[in-house]
Amino acid sequence: MNSRQVKLKPKTYNSSPSQINPVVLLTVxxxxIVLLLHHGNxxxxxxxxxxDFEINKPLQKFSVGGFLFLSGFKLVxxxxxxxxxxxxxNRFSRVYLPYLFAVIIFSFxxxxxxxxxxxxxxxxxxxxxxxxxxxxPNFFQPNYTTIWFVSILFCCYAFFLSTxxxxxxxxxxxxxxxxxxISIYWLRLLVLRWGIAxxxxxxxIYLLFFAxxxxxxxTEYFFKKTKIKVLLLIATVSVLNSILYYNFIALSWNILPWEIITIIGTSIPLYLVGFKIAPRLSCNHKILTLMNLVAYSSFCTFLFHRPIWTMLRWIWYQKxxxxxxxxxxxxxPLILFISYWLQTLYDRIRSRLSNFRQVI
Known part of the structure; x- marks a missing residue:
């Protein structure tokens, strides 16, 4: 096929014109949540x-961990x-090259x-x-904000291939x-004795989300039998444990096992609720289309929302x-539009390069 005849369309996840796909719903x-957490900068x-109630920490784990959970799910x-x-x-072309561009933009x-x-x-x-x-982390200078996520993602890819x-x-x-x-935890403590982090x-925690x-x-077939009420009960109990943890044990989040129990115990049941209820929901075709477009451009949105917001702040600094x-x-909306444009442009370039290689 001639590359000029290629008409690239965003990936769609829905098999029914009115059904909400859980991957799309959770991605959106x-x-x-990430945009909500970052707008305050x-x-x-x-x-x-x-x-003051440290609400940003569980929300960050819930959202970023959710992206990793979905990544592990989709790869399997x-x-x-x-x-x-x-x-x-595939990962180099789909993930690394946009990330490389983001690193350059972030640097300046x-x-x-x-x-x-x-x-x-x-x-x-x-x-x-x-x-x-x-x-x-922070080996020479402080890490770049937000896009450290991609480094963890590539570590998760290595784990995926190994397991x-x-x-x-x-x-x-x-x-x-x-x-x-356990090995990562103890290796960190061991090397820290020499002053190396x-x-x-x-x-x-993020590796666990992915896994x-x-x-x-x-095991999706097994969880399809689990009732939504049971999942919500598990999440509620974990939230109550988290409240006790914040108020009486360690507001500094220094107890890693308890953090894992409370964050995972809250987040995973809520993800599974999303997987169960999404297929039962239906909505307007235009809303579904918009959700698909947002999900399609989500990686670019994650990579570039801070640079776009930073430049907007240059224009209007005074709060x-x-x-x-x-x-x-x-x-x-501007972030979503630019991210969609960048994703479609990049996918179009990838498609043409792929066609060029086939011709050669």
């Missing part, structure tokens, strides 16, 4: 009254038998704002180019997962209610 929810923080559904070399080529637009107008050093820039910032064959033996998979998390403090997404994809409307009410 996670994305808007550029205008009035509408979450400020809740931040689509890449379980793909050769490792083909898998890495976002990083100086939060670091006393200092640009990242060459070593720090290279750490991020190589996606090592999750393994060597995907074990999914047919659930016990073996869980055993390897447990040993991996390795692995982000929440690295294990549980893999596990859910393999006020009109400036808040400019940043939030105008800014979020």
């Amino acid at each position: 929810i996670f994305l808007f 550029y205008t009035y923080d509408f979450l400020d009254p809740l931040r 559904k689509s890449k379980l038998s793909v050769p490792a070399s083909d898998f890495w080529v 637009v976002v990083y100086p704002i939060g670091n006393n107008s200092n640009f990242p050093s060459i070593p720090n820039f290279l750490i991020h180019i190589l996606c090592l910032q999750a393994l060597l 995907r064959r074990l999914l047919v033996r659930i016990f073996d998979f869980c055993l390897v997962l447990s040993l991996t998390i 390795i692995f982000r403090g929440d690295f294990e 549980l997404g893999m596990l859910y994809a393999q 006020s209610l009109p400036q808040a409307a400019f940043i939030v009410i105008l800014g979020i």
Whole structure:
């Protein structure tokens, strides 16, 4: 097929014209939570009254962990038998190249704002180019905000390739997962004795989110029998435990096992509720189309919302209610539009390059 005849369309997840797909629904929810958490860096923080209760921490884990959960879920559904070399080529083209562009943009637009107008050093820039910032956090200078997520994502890809064959033996998979998390935890403590910090403090939690997404994809048939009320009960109990944890145990979040129990115990049941109720919902075709477009451009939105907001703040720096409307009410649709444009442009380029290789 001639590349000029290619008409690229955003990926659609729905089999029914009126049915909401759970992956799309959860992706949109996670994305808007991230935007909600980050808007306060550029205008009035509408979450400020809740931040004293550390609400941003569980919301961050719920949303970013949710992206990793969905990533593990989708990879098991689509890449379980793909050769490792083909898998890495696919991930490089789909994920790394947009990320590389984001690192360059962050270096000149976002990083100086939060670091006393200092640009990242060459070593720090290279750490991020190589996606090592999750393994060597703040090694030369502070990590770039937000896009550290991609470093964890590539570590999760390595875990996926190492353990995907074990999914047919659930016990073996869980055993390897447990040993991996324990090893990371103790290795961090061991190396810290020499004054070297390795692995982000929440690295294990995010790896667990990804692994549980893999596990859910393999055992989805079992959870389809679980009632929504049971899942909500589990989530509610975990939320109550979290409240006790905040108020009486460790507001500093230094007890990792308890953090894992409360965050995972709250988030995973809510994800499963989303998977169960979404197919039962239906809505207007235009809304479904919009949700699909937002989900389609979600990765670019995640990568580039901070640079776009930073440039908008350059235009209107002084905080006020009109400036808040400019940043939030105008800014979020603009972020979504630019992200969609970037994603379609990039996919079009990938498609043409693929056709060119086939011709050769």
